[in-house]
Amino acid sequence: MLRHARGSLWSVYFKTRVPDHRTGLRRWSSMHRAVPPVISVTPSRALVDETFRVAVQNLPPGSPVTLHSLHRSEDEDLWEAFGHYVSDSRGTVSVADDFSFGGTYTGKEAMGLLWSMSPVPGSREGLRLRKKNVCIPQLVNISVYGGHVEEGFGERLPLASTLTERWHLGPGVRRIEISERGVRGTLFIPPGPGPFPGMLDMWGGGGGLLEYRSALLASHGYASLALEYFTAGELKSADKEFSYFETAFNIVREHPQVIPDRVGLFGLSLGSLMASYLAAESSVIEPRCCVCVSGGHLYPRGANLQQLFRAYSSHSHKLRVDEHNREIWRSINLPIPEDLSQKLDVGKINCPMLLVNGIDDQNWPTVECAEDMAHMMRAAGKEHLLTRIEYPDAGHLIEPPYSPHSRATKFIKDGVTVILLWGGQTKPHADAQEDSWRNILAFLQKHLYCTQNPKAKM
Amino acid sequence: MDRKRCCVKLSVHPSRGLMDEKFTVLVQNVLPGFQLTVYAFYKCEGGYSWEAFAHYTASATGAVNVSEDPSRGGTYSGVEPMGLMWSLRPVPGSKSGLRMRKMNVQTPMEVTISVYQGHLTEGFVDQVPLAAVVVERWYMAPGVRRIPITEGGLTATLFLPSGPGPFPGLLDLWGGGGKLVEYRAALLASHGIAAMALDYLTPQITKETGKMVDYEYFEAAYRVLEQHPQILGSRIAMLGLSFGTSVTLRMAVYSQVIKLRCAVCISGSHVQPIDGSVAQIMTSFNDNADKTRFNEEQHVIWRDLLMPIPTDASLKVDVGRLRCPLLLVVGEDDQNWPSYESAMDMKEMMQRAGNEHLLTVLSYPNAGHLIEPPFTPSARASAFKTISNTPQTVMVLWGGEPVAHSVAQEDSWRKTLVFLRVNLYGGSQPGAAASSHL
Numbered sequence: 081m082l083r084h085a086r087g088s089l090w091s092v093y094f095k096t097r098v099p100d101h102r103t104g105l106r107r108w109s110s111m112h113r114a115v116p117p118v119i120s121v122t123p124s125r126a127l128v129d130e131t132f133r134v135a136v137q138n139l140p141p142g143s144p145v146t147l148h149s150l151h152r153s154e155d156e157d158l159w160e161a162f163g164h165y166v167s168d169s170r171g172t173v174s175v176a177d178d179f180s181f182g183g184t185y186t187g188k189e190a191m192g193l194l195w196s197m198s199p200v201p202g203s204r205e206g207l208r209l210r211k212k213n214v215c216i217p218q219l220v221n222i223s224v225y226g227g228h229v230e231e232g233f234g235e236r237l238p239l240a241s242t243l244t245e246r247w248h249l250g251p252g253v254r255r256i257e258i259s260e261r262g263v264r265g266t267l268f269i270p271p272g273p274g275p276f277p278g279m280l281d282m283w284g285g286g287g288g289l290l291e292y293r294s295a296l297l298a299s300h301g302y303a304s305l306a307l308e309y310f311t312a313g314e315l316k317s318a319d320k321e322f323s324y325f326e327t328a329f330n331i332v333r334e335h336p337q338v339i340p341d342r343v344g345l346f347g348l349s350l351g352s353l354m355a356s357y358l359a360a361e362s363s364v365i366e367p368r369c370c371v372c373v374s375g376g377h378l379y380p381r382g383a384n385l386q387q388l389f390r391a392y393s394s395h396s397h398k399l400r401v402d403e404h405n406r407e408i409w410r411s412i413n414l415p416i417p418e419d420l421s422q423k424l425d426v427g428k429i430n431c432p433m434l435l436v437n438g439i440d441d442q443n444w445p446t447v448e449c450a451e452d453m454a455h456m457m458r459a460a461g462k463e464h465l466l467t468r469i470e471y472p473d474a475g476h477l478i479e480p481p482y483s484p485h486s487r488a489t490k491f492i493k494d495g496v497t498v499i500l501l502w503g504g505q506t507k508p509h510a511d512a513q514e515d516s517w518r519n520i521l522a523f524l525q526k527h528l529y530c531t532q533n534p535k536a537k538m
Numbered sequence: 539m540d541r542k543r544c545c546v547k548l549s550v551h552p553s554r555g556l557m558d559e560k561f562t563v564l565v566q567n568v569l570p571g572f573q574l575t576v577y578a579f580y581k582c583e584g585g586y587s588w589e590a591f592a593h594y595t596a597s598a599t600g601a602v603n604v605s606e607d608p609s610r611g612g613t614y615s616g617v618e619p620m621g622l623m624w625s626l627r628p629v630p631g632s633k634s635g636l637r638m639r640k641m642n643v644q645t646p647m648e649v650t651i652s653v654y655q656g657h658l659t660e661g662f663v664d665q666v667p668l669a670a671v672v673v674e675r676w677y678m679a680p681g682v683r684r685i686p687i688t689e690g691g692l693t694a695t696l697f698l699p700s701g702p703g704p705f706p707g708l709l710d711l712w713g714g715g716g717k718l719v720e721y722r723a724a725l726l727a728s729h730g731i732a733a734m735a736l737d738y739l740t741p742q743i744t745k746e747t748g749k750m751v752d753y754e755y756f757e758a759a760y761r762v763l764e765q766h767p768q769i770l771g772s773r774i775a776m777l778g779l780s781f782g783t784s785v786t787l788r789m790a791v792y793s794q795v796i797k798l799r800c801a802v803c804i805s806g807s808h809v810q811p812i813d814g815s816v817a818q819i820m821t822s823f824n825d826n827a828d829k830t831r832f833n834e835e836q837h838v839i840w841r842d843l844l845m846p847i848p849t850d851a852s853l854k855v856d857v858g859r860l861r862c863p864l865l866l867v868v869g870e871d872d873q874n875w876p877s878y879e880s881a882m883d884m885k886e887m888m889q890r891a892g893n894e895h896l897l898t899v900l901s902y903p904n905a906g907h908l909i910e911p912p913f914t915p916s917a918r919a920s921a922f923k924t925i926s927n928t929p930q931t932v933m934v935l936w937g938g939e940p941v942a943h944s945v946a947q948e949d950s951w952r953k954t955l956v957f958l959r960v961n962l963y964g965g966s967q968p969g970a971a972a973s974s975h976l
Contacts, residue, residue: 116705123555126552251673252672272548272670273668
């Protein structure tokens with residue numbers, strides 16, 4: 081008997097799906113031509129923010145087919161997307177060039193098979209796709225099925241199938257676990273002698289340590305520290321908490337392969353709030369620039385994080401839920417208070433700021449905050465430092481491009497699991513992720529790689 | 539100083555590619571007119587260091603694009619998108635006669651590409667580059683399965699493309715150096731062909747019995763492909779290089795079992811005693827050993843062993859009897875086999891027999907013997923260990939001028955893939971597939 085390669089990824093995906101070879105082959109060959117079509121994904125191995133071209137050849141001309149993607153997450157959930165196509169006169173389908181007539185995405189969408197993914201029918205509720213182990217790629221199976229299929233992909237045999245790898249970590253990027261001076265996180269350093277511009281990368285209120293964005297930033301030439309938050313109450317005062325972030329920034333700044341005056345801040349949601357806080361209030365650190373995604377500036381002066389959360393909870397009577405009982409938090413902090421003691425003094429910020437927000441953000445009133453921040457910075461003569469990008473129908477979780485959109489997911493609030501509504505419609509949200517990432521990289525390149533000293537402009 | 543160094547942005551796209559894919563090397567954020575050296579470094583499986591480099595001058599926008607800009611000197615010159623790969627050579631002071639071959643195809647080749655200030659030609663190790671990146675080059679696409687084959691006394695490895703199949707099949711044969719060399723078969727599987735790399739000179743069975751294999755061995759390999767549930771039994775090809783061509787042509791014409799859909803023969807010949815065993819082909823070469831010549835560096839030239847091309851029909855495979863399309867790839871500077879002369883003779887035989895429409899000849903001026911998949915370095919001469927009871931290592935002259943040889947590798951590989959795709963994937967009758975696509 082033939083010895084099959086151990087640990088074959090194929091068998092992991094298709095263990096229950098491929099019927100007995102003999103009957104499968106007979107049944108298949110009676111339904112189709114002798115030679116199956118060929119499906120290709122180019123490049124077959126790519127960074128998660130790189131595009132690919134999916135093409136099928138050797139189909140009968142004018143035949144309806146379904147292109148399907150399948151991914152088994154680290155949590156063992158299955159995610160899929162599909163598009164309905166018709167082959168041309170040469171028997172080819174090119175996802176980048178042809179129209180999808182139906183499925184989880186429509187129109188000409190080269191990357192639709194990734195960004196329109198959602199959990200397969202029957203999955204657990206409120207799932208969110210986030211890569212934990214960045215040292216191995218995300219494996220996505222791309223297949224072509226005969227006809228325009230809507231469901232039951234698991235029970236059918238595809239005409240052809242191929243595997244593609246999506247990486248957060250570029251080759252040669254080094255991953256270093258950090259646990260010093262009380263700070264915990266993971267530092268990613270680009271390949272090469274350096275020195276490199278640096279980044280302190282902060283996530284949202286869900287906590288934990290998420291490395292994937294820092295890994296991706298390092299793959300683009302930034303030495304990036306993915307910061308793990310302290311647990312609530314771990315640090316005894318607001319000052320100690322503030323200094324945790326300052327120390328984290330300094331760990332990046334003082335690294336021998338980092339250029340000390342070219343370290344920026346990157347934050348999403350709560351991380352974005354912290355980034356603005358540091359930019360405005362720190363006398364210890366001087367970020368070169370700041371990227372704030374889905375953030376705000378509502379922070380009672382002198383409060384620690386626990387007090388901050390309590391301040392939000394005190395408005396919880398304003399909490400709304402939608403028809404599926406998903407929590408909408410955006411109105412908790414509306415209207416934006418006039419009281420300056422409830423907001424960061426953003427007029428003190430001295431570095432370029434890029435604010436990226438979704439207009440359909442149901443979790444945080446990010447656009448209202450951005451408007452108020454602009455107003456405050458204008459009053460302080462700092463408006464020229466601010467760039468705002470706002471995306472219609474995009475939600476709160478603006479992630480690196482081609483990640484699936486989740487309109488609502490599970491979140492642990494005070495030890496209780498709830499479902500939070502993040503907002504956004506899939507296609508506009510995907511567009512926002514793609515466009516914002518491009519803008520973010522250009523912003524970082526300009527401020528962290530460019531020879532010109534921005535201060536010289538003043 | 540720090541500020542200037544920080545500015546340089548170096549990127550290679552794709553950072554993880556297949557061995558036969560091109561990449562784009564981009565240097566940005568330098569001053570216009572800046573002189574720089576792009577440098578490639580690779581430490582092979584044998585532990586030897588290889589390097590390539592080229593001199594560029596940044597454009598008015600402060601950038602260098604290796605795919606579009608000319609190199610003004612180094613291990614290659616002119617516009618050469620993949621020059622950093624095919625012009626790799628052992629670093630100064632290395633052992634002589636090295637040949638780069640990846641034996642473990644499950645891991646990528648990792649090449650470090652860096653940028654240095656100025657136009658350097660040596661001492662790279664002593665300088666700090668402005669920037670460096672790592673590029674992975676793979677023989678196996680994701681999802682390709684590697685299956686060792688030992689049934690039927692075979693020493694082989696089967697590579698199955700990803701997907702349910704079924705796929706066309708291919709028997710992949712290397713030349714007189716023996717061993718189980720997997721990389722070309724792995725690459726073919728990455729292109730949708732179930733390819734089996736076959737060791738037929740140094741297989742386990744020969745090591746145990748001391749006897750060289752014959753028809754039955756190749757037929758057993760063919761049967762493994764033919765009977766595999768994920769391989770289309772009626773669409774099997776054979777690809778041979780050098781001595782592998784001798785076997786391929788013999789099987790294509792004389793085997794009662796092997797029915798090929800098409801055949802590819804690289805740098806080989808049809809000249810062989812057709813009565814008798816495969817082992818006797820080897821001995822017939824040894825009988826002409828006195829025709830061995832040497833160049834001024836004492837490198838061995840073996841092309842004359844088969845010259846002149848005989849007129850006696852019993853001394854060459856009767857290619858007039860071929861019933862499947864045949865692609866011949868030859869280098870006109872082949873110093874190891876008279877592959878060009880053989881190709882011309884085969885063409886004439888097929889013209890007389892009336893099956894010339896099956897033949898396509900790709901003949902490359904200034905290309906040598908070892909026409910391999912593209913973007914790896916070729917050696918004009920390298921150390922070769924002979925297969926015999928008393929193996930010797932000699933420096934064999936393969937021939938070929940580096941630039942022309944790399945062009946031949948790139949062009950012939952692309953055309954070989956088209957030929958295989960057209961014949962294995964297309965049409966309902968073998969032979970009807972036009973080779974005009976090439």
